[in-house]
Amino acid sequence: MASLPTPGANANNWGTMLNDYLQQALAADGTLLTGATNPYTSSTNTNLATGTNPGLVTLAGDLAGTSSSPALASVITAGSVGSSTAIPVLTYDAKGRITAVSTATPSGGSGSSDFDGGNASTNYTAAIVLDGGSSI
Known part of the structure; x- marks a missing residue:
């Protein structure tokens, strides 16, 4: 039975060991070989490293189901x-x-307020609380 490679060991054999373990075989161009040992492949394999738009997945519609894109x-x-x-x-x-x-x-909310009675020389330290306002 095939086994997984051991970290720190199996130098230069990781690819072969993983392919055996996963029951995969690669052609010289990097595509998966089809055959009786690999029921998950078809004759239309694509090399994800060198194919058109490698690794690109295009989704359309609602991912919870199918629908047209909103206009x-x-x-x-x-x-x-x-x-x-x-x-x-x-x-x-x-x-x-x-x-x-x-x-x-x-x-609403327009207008102005004069908090110091028009005396610009007066200094106040207090909190201003607006209550009951609407649309300000």
């Missing part, structure tokens, strides 16, 4: 959303994908 190109465009007078509003679907982008204008 979000018309919803999202390059650039920024919002400004000092427009708050970004993002709408998401159940899968967390952005489905709409818009802005909202802030309301």
